[in-house]
Amino acid sequence: MxxxxxxxxxxxxxxxxxxxxxxxxxxxxxxxxxxxxxxxxxxxxxxxxxxxxxxxxxxxxxxxxxxxxxxxxxxxxxxxxxxxxxxxxxxxxxxxxxxxxxxxxxxxxxxxxxxxxxxxxxxCDVCKNDSVKDCKSCGCTECGGKDDEEHTLSCDECGRFFHMRCLYPPLTIVPEEDWFCPDCFNKNEGVVEGEKTFGKSARKAKMPSATQTKSWGGGMACVGTTKKCTIVDKDYAGPIPGVHVGQSWRYRIHVSESGVHRPPVAGIAGKSSTPAVSIVLAAGYPEDEDHGDEFIYTGSGGYDLSGNKRTAKIQVFDQELTRQNLSLARACAAPINTDVGAEAADWRSSSPIRVCRSYKVAKKHPEFAPAEGVRYDGIYKIYKYRKERGHSGPYVWRFWFRRDDPEPVPWTPEGQLRAKELGLELYDPDGADADGRSHSLRKPTASSSVRVLPNAVLRELIRLDSANDRIWTEVLKATFSSESAFLEAVTERMFICAVCQELVQMPVTTPCGHNACAKCLCRSLNHSTDCPVCRASIEEMGDKERIMAGVNQNLVNIIMAMVPTYGKDWAIRPAITSVQRARRTGQPIVG
Structure with a gap:
């Protein structure tokens, strides 16, 4: 009822x-x-x-x-x-x-x-509560019977009653969870419920990917970066501070995070308005040639990638000198020629390009390819580029590269010895399973950390920055996984502005030992005369105007020595004093 x-x-x-x-x-x-x-x-x-x-x-x-x-x-x-x-x-x-x-x-x-x-x-409007008369309104919806209440189920959606024997197929055990009648039950095919996963549908089972066993890198190309390189700008051309020839990473996404080659998928880092800054060799075109110190790189484009043709290997269109191809041409010290190409009169004056080699190069040139992952091989420069007929028929743009880097190449005994001295190892934050999948992108463990000692010039600049003795003492005693990690600690944690939380620009060091941008500190002191970090009174510690005007030039010199692009819009590089020159060269002090 x-x-x-x-x-x-x-x-x-x-x-x-x-x-x-x-x-x-x-x-x-x-x-x-x-x-x-x-x-x-x-x-x-x-x-x-x-x-x-x-x-x-x-x-x-x-x-x-x-x-x-x-x-x-x-x-x-x-x-x-x-x-x-x-x-x-x-x-x-x-x-x-x-x-x-x-x-x-x-x-x-x-x-x-x-x-x-x-x-x-x-x-009950139908049977008037007759306990003998069958009624589908207050009894079993199928047979109308009111017997066997112990084996009568009530639908949790519509509330109607059903004998377990009257169901199709009949039930023999009373359900412990919610139960729905056949009219209210919906099959959630293809719907993820809780921690359940998708099953293979009939359409998915017929697709080639259902039986493929090839590892596609564990999907690391689309996981997204967890950090961004702040040591240099995105369009910076030249070696990345703290990254040495022979450094390698397991996945391209890690190369992007290091700043060596920022695109996680594309092989050319550049745009049509500026010269290219880096490339990755992966033997993607049959026209590629690799001779170690010199190689011929084929531009991008020419494949039909419409529909489901992402793995097409036959070129069907002519490559054009646009976008990334044009950025490579701009890196060559020669006039832009979109018809046949050009050659540089002085190839060393071409723009520097960071070159990485992928393990895929081993398909054609195993003697220059890394055993796994992606490896940084130094600075190369383009000395000519040409438009030529490709293996498939359409035209391609080919670019001739020549190495211009003082560090030894990693495939020689000298390069391998240097990599061992520097402790260069494959960057693999979490290790990988047998199928190539990485669990996460966490940083290396402390067990792989080493102490990074700055060079003599940088140590002298650090000694002169007495206002930040406490911070530098902490930095020099700490251990880091690499030289890049040391630079990141300085530029991303130790010397960030207390107001804007970015690397300090025109830094001012307060008497209490905290750093802030000159403009940020000025805006902060307009509202309060206290330090934005420790809330100590700046007026009580000295002349407020003198403190605000006192840019810490020693800290500027240190960061400029670490970060090539630091202060390029405002910093004035001071002349080296005779004392500093004598200390750097070992000559006697004059005057």
Whole structure:
């Protein structure tokens, strides 16, 4: 039987009222109306198609004032207090159950609401509560029978009753979780529920990728960078401070984070308006030639990549001297010629280009390829470029590179010895599984850290910066995974502005030992005379105007020695004094 119960309290509804309280108040009211005791366990409350659990509160079901419940009353129950069919559903624990700490409501707050012609008492319009007559309205929806209540299920969505024997296929075990009738049950095919994963659909199973075993790099090309190189600008041409020839990374995304070659997929880093700054050799074109100190690099384009042709290996279009190809031409010290190409009169005056070799080069030139990952091989320069007919027929643009780097190449014994002395190892933050997948992109562990000692010139500049003795003492005592990590610590953590949280520009060091940009500190002192870090009074520590005007030139010189692009818009490089020149060259001090 179904009875609608409506909350009709005149005061604001207590949303923390428990379902058990509502069930008890409903049973109390019905017992008075029926003039016989009705156990709360015989009442099942339904709200918005869901059976309410005793351990929950109305708040958990988003019940608002004036909402309506549906109450089902079980008949022919010999032991109402131990009603299994009702008790298991009503008393089932809920994963988000909250302990009841709210006062229970009053029975007077629950009232019956008439539904059309229904009398206020529980009633069935079809069979008039005839316990013998079959009725699909209050009995089994399939056969209409009212027997075998222990094996009768109620749909958690529509509330109709079904004998387990009348279902197709028949059920032999009472479901422990929510159960839905065939009309309310939906198959969630292709839908991820909780921690479940997608299964192979019929269409996916027919695709070539369903049976492919090739490793595509573990999807590392599209994971996204976790940091950005701040040591140099994006378009900086030349070697990256702290990165030596022979340094290697397992994945291209790590090369991007280091700043050596920023595009995670493209082989050329450059745009049509500026010269290219770096490339990656991966033997992607049949026209490529590699001779170590010199190589011929084929430009980009010419493949039909429409639709599902991303792996096309036959060139169908002529390459054009645009975009990345034009950036390579601009790096050559020769006039731009879009018809046939050009050659530099002085190739050393060409723009420097950082060159990396991928392990894929081993397909054609294993003697120059790294064993795994991507390796930085130094600075090369373009001395000519030509438009020639390619192997597939269409024209390609070819660029001739020549090495111009004082560090030894990594495939020679000298280069291998230098890499060993510098402790250059494959950068692989988390290791890789057998299929090439990396777990994450965390930094190397402390066990791989070493102490990085600056050169003699930099140590002398650090000694002169007495205002930051505390910071430099901490930096020089620390250990880092590489020289690049040392530079990152200085430029990204130790000497950031206390106001703008960027590398200090025109740095001012306060008497209390904190650094800030001159403009940022000026704006801060307009509102308060305290240090923006330690809140110490700057006026009490000295002349405020003198402190604000005192740019720490020693710190400027140190950062300029570390970061080639630092202060290029505002810094004035001071002349080297006779004392500094003598200390650097070892000559006696004059004057």
């Amino acid at each position: 179904r009875v609608k119960v409506k909350y009709t309290a005149t005061e604001e509804i207590n949303i923390f009222l428990t379902v058990e309280n509502v069930r008890q108040m409903t049973a109390t009211w019905l017992s008075k109306e029926l003039d016989k005791e009705l156990q709360p366990g015989r009442i099942m409350l339904i709200y918005c198609g869901k059976q309410l659990a005793d351990s929950m509160k109305l708040f958990d079901y988003s019940v608002a004032h004036g909402d309506t419940f549906i109450a089902f009353i079980k008949h022919q129950i010999e032991e109402p207090a131990n009603d299994d069919s009702m008790g298991e559903a009503a008393d089932a624990p809920h994963p988000t159950a909250i302990e009841d700490d709210a006062p229970s409501g009053k029975a007077e707050d629950i009232a019956m609401e008439e539904d059309g012609d229904l009398p206020p008492l529980p009633n």
